[in-house]
Amino acid sequence: MKITREEVAHVAHLARLTFREEEMDKFTSQLNDILLYMDKLNAVDTTGVEPMTHATVLHNAFREDEVKPSLPNEQSLANAPDPRGEFFRVPKVIE
Amino acid sequence: MELYGLTVHELQDKLRAGEVTAADVLASVYRRIAAVEDKVHAYITLMKETAAAQAAAADEALRRGEVRELTGIPIALKDICCTRGMTTTCGSRILGNFVPPYDATVVEKLRAAGAVFTGKANMDEFAMGSSTETSWFGVTRNPWDLERIPGGSSGGSAAAVAADECIAALGSDTGGSIRQPAALCGVVGMKPTYGRVSRFGLVAFASSLDQIGPFTKDVEDCAILMNVIAGYDPRESTSVNIEVPDYRSFLDRGVAGLRIGIPKEYFIAGIDPEVRASVEAAIAVLEKGGARCVEISLPHTEYCLAVYYIVAPAEASSNLARYDGVKYGFRAAEARDLMDMYKQSRSTGFGAEVKRRIIIGTYVLSSGYYDAYYKKASQVRALIRRDFDAAFQQCDVIATPTSPTAAFRIGERTDDPLQMYLSDILTISANLAGIPGISVPCGFTRDGLPIGLQFLAGHFQEGLLIQAGAAYEKLAATRDLIARYRREKMPLS
Numbered sequence: 001m002k003i004t005r006e007e008v009a010h011v012a013h014l015a016r017l018t019f020r021e022e023e024m025d026k027f028t029s030q031l032n033d034i035l036l037y038m039d040k041l042n043a044v045d046t047t048g049v050e051p052m053t054h055a056t057v058l059h060n061a062f063r064e065d066e067v068k069p070s071l072p073n074e075q076s077l078a079n080a081p082d083p084r085g086e087f088f089r090v091p092k093v094i095e
Numbered sequence: 096m097e098l099y100g101l102t103v104h105e106l107q108d109k110l111r112a113g114e115v116t117a118a119d120v121l122a123s124v125y126r127r128i129a130a131v132e133d134k135v136h137a138y139i140t141l142m143k144e145t146a147a148a149q150a151a152a153a154d155e156a157l158r159r160g161e162v163r164e165l166t167g168i169p170i171a172l173k174d175i176c177c178t179r180g181m182t183t184t185c186g187s188r189i190l191g192n193f194v195p196p197y198d199a200t201v202v203e204k205l206r207a208a209g210a211v212f213t214g215k216a217n218m219d220e221f222a223m224g225s226s227t228e229t230s231w232f233g234v235t236r237n238p239w240d241l242e243r244i245p246g247g248s249s250g251g252s253a254a255a256v257a258a259d260e261c262i263a264a265l266g267s268d269t270g271g272s273i274r275q276p277a278a279l280c281g282v283v284g285m286k287p288t289y290g291r292v293s294r295f296g297l298v299a300f301a302s303s304l305d306q307i308g309p310f311t312k313d314v315e316d317c318a319i320l321m322n323v324i325a326g327y328d329p330r331e332s333t334s335v336n337i338e339v340p341d342y343r344s345f346l347d348r349g350v351a352g353l354r355i356g357i358p359k360e361y362f363i364a365g366i367d368p369e370v371r372a373s374v375e376a377a378i379a380v381l382e383k384g385g386a387r388c389v390e391i392s393l394p395h396t397e398y399c400l401a402v403y404y405i406v407a408p409a410e411a412s413s414n415l416a417r418y419d420g421v422k423y424g425f426r427a428a429e430a431r432d433l434m435d436m437y438k439q440s441r442s443t444g445f446g447a448e449v450k451r452r453i454i455i456g457t458y459v460l461s462s463g464y465y466d467a468y469y470k471k472a473s474q475v476r477a478l479i480r481r482d483f484d485a486a487f488q489q490c491d492v493i494a495t496p497t498s499p500t501a502a503f504r505i506g507e508r509t510d511d512p513l514q515m516y517l518s519d520i521l522t523i524s525a526n527l528a529g530i531p532g533i534s535v536p537c538g539f540t541r542d543g544l545p546i547g548l549q550f551l552a553g554h555f556q557e558g559l560l561i562q563a564g565a566a567y568e569k570l571a572a573t574r575d576l577i578a579r580y581r582r583e584k585m586p587l588s
Binding site: 014034 | 335397402445458
C-alpha cells in the first residue's frame with residue numbers, strides 16, 4: 001500500500017474536501033494504483049539534475065509600480081454567493 | 096455547399112467579395128447547430144444574441160471596407176476562456192453561475208479581429224480529462240460516431256468544428272487537450288509554445304503547462320488564427336516578448352529538404368496497428384514529397400506520463416485552492432461554520448476526477464513526500480526537455496501519432512483513471528518540454544474513425560509545424576479524403 005485510507009482522509013482535510021465512506025474506498029484504491037505507477041521514476045538517475053519548474057527560462061517579470069484602475073466594488077461583488085453591502089459574508093468563524 | 100461547411104479563408108473570400116453577409120454565415124451556422132446539437136452536445140452555452148450583434152457589426156464594417164483578419168467568422172470558445180458578461184463554467188458546477196467581469200486576452204484579440212462568438216464549448220471539468228466525460232454539463236459525442244467520445248479535454252471545441260457547428264474554435268492544451276481531440280474528431284489542432292499565446296483570462300489548471308490554441312478545418316485556418324492570438328501580453332508574466340512571424344508565409348514552403356525526426360519510442364506496443372499504419376503511410380508521403388526522415392531517440396519518453404501526473408495535479412491542487420465558496424462560484428447552503436462551508440462547497444462543487452487530482456497534488460506536495468514525488472518529477476522533466484533539445488539538433492520537426500488509438504466508446508475508461516491517462520501518452524511530452532505541437536488528420540480506421548498525425552518542433556517554431564502540416568495536407572489530399580468520408584460515413588451528414 002502506497003497510501004492508506006487514513007492518509008487519504010488527512011490529505012482530504014488539507015485540501016478542504018470530504019468524502020462519503022464508499023467514495024473513500026474507491027478513491028484510496030485508485031490513488032494506490034496511480035502512486036504505484038509513479039514508482040517508475042525511481043529507475044531514473046537524476047543525480048545533480050536541476051529540477052525544471054517552468055517550460056521557459058523566463059525569470060521575474062518586473063513592471064513599473066503604477067496605480068491603475070481596478071475592478072470597482074460592485075463588479076467585485078457581483079459573483080459573490082452572499083454579499084452584504086461592501087463585504088463578502090461567510091458563516092461564523094469563531095464559536 | 097452550405098456556408099457552415101466552409102473554412103475561414105473560404106468565407107473571408109466570399110465576405111470580402113460581397114457574395115455573402117456575416118449575417119448569412121451566422122444564420123447558416125445556427126441552422127446547423129439547431130439540426131445537430133441535440134446529438135453532439137458540443138456547447139455548454141450558446142451566445143445567439145451577442146453573436147447576432149457581432150455579425151451585424153461585421154456587416155457594417157464590411158460595408159465601410161474595414162476588413163480585419165476574422166471579420167464575420169463564427170468561432171466557438173472553450174468554456175475555460177473568460178468572456179465578459181457571459182457565463183464561464185470551466186465545465187464545473189463550482190463555476191456554474193460565474194460571469195467574468197473581463198475578457199481573456201485571446202477573447203479580446205478575436206473581438207478586435209472582428210470574430211463572431213457562437214458560444215462556449217463543452218470540456219472536461221477544469222480541463223481534467225481526455226474524453227469530455229467529466230463535464231458537469233454532460234458528455235459531448237464524437238460527430239463521426241455518436242457512441243464514442245470526442246477526446247478531451249477540449250472535446251466540445253473539436254466536435255463543434257468537426258460537426259460544422261462553428262467555423263473554428265479555441266481550446267486549451269495542458270497534456271494534449273487540443274491535439275488529442277483534434278485527432279479523434281478529424282480536425283487540425285495546435286498547441287503553441289509555452290509563452291507564445293497569453294493565458295490572461297484562461298482559468299488556470301497547471302500553470303507551467305497550460306497553453307491556448309486553435310481548432311480549425313485546415314492548416315491555413317490554423318495559421319490565420321495563430322496570427323491573431325499569438326503575441327506578448329504585459330498582463331501575462333509568462334508570455335514571451337518575441338516577434339510573431341506571419342504564419343501564413345509558411346503555408347507554401349513544402350517539405351523538400353525538411354528533416355523529419357521519427358522517435359522510435361513513439362512507435363511502440365500499445366499503439367493501435369491501424370493508427371500506426373496510417374501514420375507510417377503519412378511519413379512515407381512526406382518522404383516522397385522530398386522530406387528526409389531520420390530516426391531519433393527520446394530516451395525518457397516512458398517517464399512522461401508519471402512526471403505529468405505528479406506535476407499537473409500538484410499545480411492544480413494549488414490553483415484550485417481559490418474555489419472556496421467565498422467570493423464567487425458555488426457555495427453549499429447548509430454549513431455549520433467556515434471550515435464546514437469550505438469543505439462542503441468544494442466537495443459538492445467539484446466532480447470526482449477533479450477531487451482525485453487535488454488529492455494526488457496535495458499528497459505529492461505534502462511534507463515528507465515532496466522530494467520523492469514533486470522534486471523527482473521536476474528533475475526527470477528537465478531530462479525530458481534535454482531529450483528534445485538534443486533531438487532538434489538532428490531534425491527540424493518530429494512526426495508521431497497524436498493518440499495511441501482512435502476515439503473510444505463513451506464509458507469505456509471512466510472507471511479506470513490510469514487507463515484514461517494513457518490516452519495522452521504521446522502528447523504530454525510537448526507540454527512538459529514547453530514546445531509546440533500540431534495534430535493534422537491523416538486517415539481513417541476501417542470503422543470510419545479519424546486518425547491524427549502529430550508534428551512537434553523546437554520552442555517558437557510554430558512556423559515549421561504550419562509548413563509541415565500544410566505540405567502534408569496538400570500531398571496527401573486529406574481535405575478531399577475528409578470531404579468524402581463526411582458524405583459517406585458521418586452520421587450527421
